[in-house]
Amino acid sequence: MVLAKSLSGPIGIEVTGVDLTRPPTTEEVATMNRLFVEHSVLVVRDQHFTPHQMLEAVRLFGEIFEQHNKRFALPDCPQIHYLSNQDHFQESGKRYIPGEGYHTDHSNDPSPPKATVLFAVELPDSGGDTQFVDMRAAYDDLPAATQRRLEGLQAFHVYQSRHSERKLMPLSPELKAKIPDAVRHPLVRTHPESGRKALYLNPIRIESIEGMEEQEALSLLEGLLAHSTQEKYQYRHKWKPGDLVMWDNRCLLHKANGDYDHTQRRYLYRVMLKGDQPF
Structure with a gap:
């Protein structure tokens, strides 16, 4: 039986009473999918x-x-990837912190993933929380004039923006050839299931805004990010062993925190789910 408890208002719902190693009932699956759409973090x-x-x-x-x-x-299950704090950049030797900095996953894809799912395998004693931002509420609270300004604006998303403060692991030449150099997505997207509008930002991937001078675009994006990441729009997840966390990339930003003892391993499995082209 699915038991649900709200974690922080509209973002975040906790589910207990279900063992997903066993086939759940049709009703349980429908309930969890409904809770996911309503609360964005399951x-x-x-x-x-x-x-x-x-x-x-x-x-x-x-x-x-x-x-x-x-x-x-x-290697034995390639559709699952791992997140680990034990990887380093080959060139600099600097530790790589997966998920650092606010972003939404794989927005440089023509049809970005609707959801990302993490499973906690090994955690540090403390720290390493994941923060989520409700981009629906952030959009709703914008002044009407700003909402009108954003209507129809399209941003170009690339693998790694030259404006990004976060450095990503490089892609192999084979992978580079398989993904587009850039894709265009609206700055405000409509959720295909709930119908709600949300800001669609990604400081790591957005290279430019169509038809806008660079400095004007950067100023607009910086202001929208500062507005969106106010604490009142956030849910901060404190991980526990055995947590399976799924979040909605269509209406959230997220980031991982590296504020823990890196002699202790933080290791999670990651899977993504197919989504639609933003509109």
């Missing part, structure tokens, strides 16, 4: 997965999206 507690079991559980919520950088794929 936290299913106390799960115990092998990679293949996680993959089967995630399929309850949609089709698997092929992730771009294959260097993080699990």
Whole structure:
């Protein structure tokens, strides 16, 4: 039986009473999908997965999206990737913190993933929270004049924007050839299931805004990000072992925090679900 408890208002719902290693009922699946659309972050507690079991559980919520950088794929289950604080950039030797900085996943794809799912395998004693931002509420609270200004604006998303403060792991030449150099998405997108509008920003991927001078575009994006990331729009997830967390990339930003002892391993499985072209 699915038991649900709100975590922080409209963002974040905790689910207990379900073991996703066993086939849930049709009613339980429908309930979890409804809660996901309504609350955008679905936290299913106390799960115990092998990679293949996680993959089967995630399929309850949609089709698997092929992730771009294959260097993080699990050899025996390549549709699942890992997030680890034990990787380093080859050139500099600097530690790589996956998910650092506010972003939405794979927005440089023509049809970005609707959802990302993480499963906590190993966690540090403290820290390493993931913060989520409700871009629907942030849009709703914009002045009407700003909402009108954003109507019809399109941004170009690339693998890594030259304006990004966060450095990503490089893609292999083979992978570079498979993904577009740039894709165009609206700055305000409509959720295909709820019908609500949300800001669609990504400081790591947005290169430019169509028809706008660079400095004007950067100023607009900086202002929208500062507005959106106010604490009142956030849910901060404190991880527990066995947490399966799924969030909606269509209406949220998220970031991982590197504020923990890096002699302790932080290791999670990641799967993404196919989405639609933003409109």
